[in-house]
Amino acid sequence: MMKTCIVGASGYTGAELAALLAKHPGFELAALFVSQGSQDAGKLLSDLYGRFTGLLDMPLQPLSQDRLTQLATEYDLIFLATPHEASHEWAATLTAGKAVVMDLSGAFRLKDKDIFARFYGFAHEQPALLQDAVYGLADWHGEKIRQAKLVAVPGCYPTASLTALKPLQVCGLLDEQQWPVINAVSGVSGAGRKAALNSSFCEVSLQAYGVLGHRHQPEISAELGRQVIFTPHLGNFKRGILATVTVKVKAGVTASQVSDAYASAYQSNPMVRLRSSWPKIDEVAGTCYCDLHWKLDENSGHLVVTSAIDNLLKGAAAQALQCANIRFGFAPESGLAEKAL
Numbered sequence: 131m132m133k134t135c136i137v138g139a140s141g142y143t144g145a146e147l148a149a150l151l152a153k154h155p156g157f158e159l160a161a162l163f164v165s166q167g168s169q170d171a172g173k174l175l176s177d178l179y180g181r182f183t184g185l186l187d188m189p190l191q192p193l194s195q196d197r198l199t200q201l202a203t204e205y206d207l208i209f210l211a212t213p214h215e216a217s218h219e220w221a222a223t224l225t226a227g228k229a230v231v232m233d234l235s236g237a238f239r240l241k242d243k244d245i246f247a248r249f250y251g252f253a254h255e256q257p258a259l260l261q262d263a264v265y266g267l268a269d270w271h272g273e274k275i276r277q278a279k280l281v282a283v284p285g286c287y288p289t290a291s292l293t294a295l296k297p298l299q300v301c302g303l304l305d306e307q308q309w310p311v312i313n314a315v316s317g318v319s320g321a322g323r324k325a326a327l328n329s330s331f332c333e334v335s336l337q338a339y340g341v342l343g344h345r346h347q348p349e350i351s352a353e354l355g356r357q358v359i360f361t362p363h364l365g366n367f368k369r370g371i372l373a374t375v376t377v378k379v380k381a382g383v384t385a386s387q388v389s390d391a392y393a394s395a396y397q398s399n400p401m402v403r404l405r406s407s408w409p410k411i412d413e414v415a416g417t418c419y420c421d422l423h424w425k426l427d428e429n430s431g432h433l434v435v436t437s438a439i440d441n442l443l444k445g446a447a448a449q450a451l452q453c454a455n456i457r458f459g460f461a462p463e464s465g466l467a468e469k470a471l
């Protein structure tokens with residue numbers, strides 16, 4: 131068994147990871163950590179999440195600087211489910227020993243330091259780690275993930291968007307001039323567990339935000355190798371993302387070429403489901419899948435693809451575990467596929 135711990139375990143993605151790891155056949159969930167001054171230090175995870183009572187009564191341990199240093203040699207695998215700033219600060223220490231680190235934050239996703247500073251609001255000070263970090267889009271980068279010391283697990287919107295766009299890009303079907311347009315709606319858990327006015331119950335009503343300025347725009351563009359227009363929306367539901375992606379394909383591209391592109395990318399991948407109808411959020415919430423469906427107007431060359439995921443699972447914890455499975459030689463879907471039943 132690989133010895134594993136979660137830092138930031140009291141948060142929404144950390145708790146989902148704990149639930150997945152507790153049932154995994156190859157990873158031992160040995161400890162849960164919160165920040166040193168956390169108001170939740172010393173509580174049980176099940177004190178915060180009542181559904182875990184009797185199932186996951188593990189304590190949330192405060193993480194001191196000394197303890198942090200020990201983790202790198204004590205654990206085989208460390209999940210960072212922490213804010214970008216904390217991951218940025220701690221990743222160097224945590225990767226100094228034998229441990230492999232899966233970082234769920236955005237701290238190591240953007241290779242360009244100037245773009246990083248513009249979108250994250252602080253300067254990147256770990257150039258070597260940033261250079262070596264592998265972008266953990268698990269359905270696409272298995273080869274690199276297998277060798278990685280630090281995996282930058284993608285954001286939730288980029289996961290939904292790129293799963294829809296990558297097959298079209300790889301097969302050379304996208305029109306060179308027209309930027310893909312992504313409109314996506316996320317549930318409120320995407321904003322994390324901490325109280326904030328814009329995510330409080332009476333304030334949330336379907337609304338665009340981060341227009342032409344969200345940090346996931348450069349993340350999607352960097353991975354796709356072309357610019358996109360990305361507009362996120364906050365919806366009044368707890369979890370899930372529905373991304374509607376509109377692209378123009380090259381002149382003459384047929385519906386069967388589009389279907390072939392998706393089939394060749396995903397037909398033997400159990401974590402991406404090619405659906406025969408438009409996916410609904412309720413059909414993926416609580417699961418580790420990404421569901422896709424599309425329609426091409428062959429006359430105009432406009433293609434609309436919808437992509438649905440659970441932001442906390444395929445968009446965060448499940449993708450991190452998929453990366454860990456790949457890294458440690460388990461089947462990519464180990465501990466993930468059965469969660470839907």
Ligand SMILES: NC(=O)C1=CN([C@@H]2O[C@H](COP(=O)(O)OP(=O)(O)OC[C@H]3O[C@@H](n4cnc5c(N)ncnc54)[C@H](OP(=O)(O)O)[C@@H]3O)[C@@H](O)[C@H]2O)C=CC1
Pocket residue numbers: 137138139140141142143144164165166167168169170210211212213214216234235236284285286319320321322323324441442445446
């Ligand atoms: N929610 C989502 O849908 C997604 C989130 N992500 C990313 O994953 C990471 C975790 O997100 P999420 O679970 O939603 O966040 P939460 O706010 O729900 O949880 C954050 C966790 O980090 C801990 N933490 C907070 N501040 C610090 C700090 N300064 N130092 C150390 N630990 C700290 C918190 O506990 P405490 O403060 O008590 O120590 C808590 O355990 C973030 O980087 C987020 O951007 C990625 C994809 C999707």
Ligand SMILES: CC(=O)N[C@@H](CCC(=O)OP(=O)(O)O)C(=O)O
Pocket residue numbers: 234235236284285286287316317318319320321322362364
């Ligand atoms: C609804 C909501 O607020 N969603 C978050 C994205 C969550 C995510 O993927 O986060 P990171 O890129 O920060 O890891 C946001 O728009 O900031």
